[in-house]
Amino acid sequence: MPASVSHTSHSANAPAQTILIVDDTPQNLTVLGELLKPHYRIRAANSGERALRVAGSDPRPDIILLDVMMPEMDGHQVLRHLREDPNTRQIPVIFITAMTATEDEQLGLELGAVDYITKPFNPAIVLARVRTQLELKQARDRLADENDWLEREVARRMHENILIQDLNVRALACLAEARDNETGHHIVRTQFYVELLARHLVNNERFKEALAGNRLAMVVKAAPLHDIGKVGIPDAILLKPGKLTAEEFEIMKTHAEIGAHAISKAMDQALAGADDNAAEQAAGAFAFMQVANEISLCHHEKWDGKGYPQGLAGDAIPASARLMALADVFDALTCRRVYKAPIPLDKATQIIKEGSGTHFDPEVVAAFLACHQRFAEIAERFADPVPETP
Numbered sequence: 001m002p003a004s005v006s007h008t009s010h011s012a013n014a015p016a017q018t019i020l021i022v023d024d025t026p027q028n029l030t031v032l033g034e035l036l037k038p039h040y041r042i043r044a045a046n047s048g049e050r051a052l053r054v055a056g057s058d059p060r061p062d063i064i065l066l067d068v069m070m071p072e073m074d075g076h077q078v079l080r081h082l083r084e085d086p087n088t089r090q091i092p093v094i095f096i097t098a099m100t101a102t103e104d105e106q107l108g109l110e111l112g113a114v115d116y117i118t119k120p121f122n123p124a125i126v127l128a129r130v131r132t133q134l135e136l137k138q139a140r141d142r143l144a145d146e147n148d149w150l151e152r153e154v155a156r157r158m159h160e161n162i163l164i165q166d167l168n169v170r171a172l173a174c175l176a177e178a179r180d181n182e183t184g185h186h187i188v189r190t191q192f193y194v195e196l197l198a199r200h201l202v203n204n205e206r207f208k209e210a211l212a213g214n215r216l217a218m219v220v221k222a223a224p225l226h227d228i229g230k231v232g233i234p235d236a237i238l239l240k241p242g243k244l245t246a247e248e249f250e251i252m253k254t255h256a257e258i259g260a261h262a263i264s265k266a267m268d269q270a271l272a273g274a275d276d277n278a279a280e281q282a283a284g285a286f287a288f289m290q291v292a293n294e295i296s297l298c299h300h301e302k303w304d305g306k307g308y309p310q311g312l313a314g315d316a317i318p319a320s321a322r323l324m325a326l327a328d329v330f331d332a333l334t335c336r337r338v339y340k341a342p343i344p345l346d347k348a349t350q351i352i353k354e355g356s357g358t359h360f361d362p363e364v365v366a367a368f369l370a371c372h373q374r375f376a377e378i379a380e381r382f383a384d385p386v387p388e389t390p
Contacts (some may be wrong), residue, residue, distance in 0.1 A: 016254045020061035022051040025072045048073030055088045068097040093134050185382040187224040192378045193327035194223040200367040210319035219320040222292035228298045229259025253308045262295035299324040304358045322361045
């Protein structure tokens with residue numbers, strides 16, 4: 001049989017499986033080809049170099065019968081090259097050999113051969129071993145296809161769940177925003193500000209643990225919920241077009257605890273309705289809500305301990321809340337409110353600098369100064385529309 005020729009069964013019911021026979025002896029190629037071609041599509045090569053070319057071309061062989069003893073490039077070398085190529089790595093190889101030494105079989109198996117066929121050929125054994133390996137390959141291929149489908153399906157559902165979570169967060173944040181019609185794009189801008197600060201500080205020793213792994217993404221995602229507690233503030237105070245009285249301000253300050261309490265209550269109720277397996281997974285599943293809780297509760301705390309509601313100071317304030325504190329104040333300074341005009345960027349930057357070590361964590365202020373131009377770009381890109389004059 002000449003090298004690199006194909007023989008296809010004339011039977012209309014012949015399987016489409018392809019076998020590549022590699023042997024430098026024409027007699028062996030002929031014998032194996034005649035034995036197998038009633039059942040399979042046959043391709044042949046009479047050297048290792050030709051074998052590699054044929055194996056990498058279409059139709060790709062489903063199995064390779066490979067002679068061990070060939071000149072120039074022996075079967076072991078051919079198998080090494082097949083295993084190095086991603087396109088041929090998974091093709092099962094059965095060695096053809098007249099050798100019976102255990103060490104030769106061991107070497108072939110270590111290289112990845114799936115079986116041996118010895119010369120002279122026993123037709124029944126050849127057909128049985130080829131059929132067995134092809135059935136195993138079909139099973140592996142089916143399993144690989146099913147695994148690929150499962151991976152795609154898991155990825156799709158995870159993406160869907162993440163999208164649903166994002167939508168829920170946005171819906172809650174927009175609910176709070178709807179109660180305070182002066183915030184405009186406040187939640188969008190502050191989320192971007194928090195992300196800028198977090199990415200700048202992710203390798204900082206004091207922030208590394210708080211922003212490790214997927215915690216940075218959770219902090220950014222939770223940022224829009226910082227004012228969720230405002231839904232519990234009466235309209236007369238929340239929408240007052242002027243400075244609040246001391247009593248009104250005390251009520252306004254409760255929005256931090258209202259938001260944190262609502263998030264904690266939601267987690268408690270979810271746990272109460274969960275089965276034992278779900279409860280065991282709660283720590284990971286609720287990690288995001290725990291971040292949202294700490295941002296909601298602590299974003300008005302101050303570095304010097306003079307903030308609210310708990311009077312926390314320094315590193316006792318969660319890192320996520322320290323980032324939110326600066327983002328929130330910067331946005332309040334640079335945006336219009338019914339009771340004030342926006343402050344120019346340079347003046348707002350100066351106020352932030354002056355708050356270092358008192359209102360804000362000095363490391364967070366340093367991060368802000370390092371990327372304050374990006375803050376300015378975000379403020380301009382997502383600026384609230386200028387109200388029409390009557």
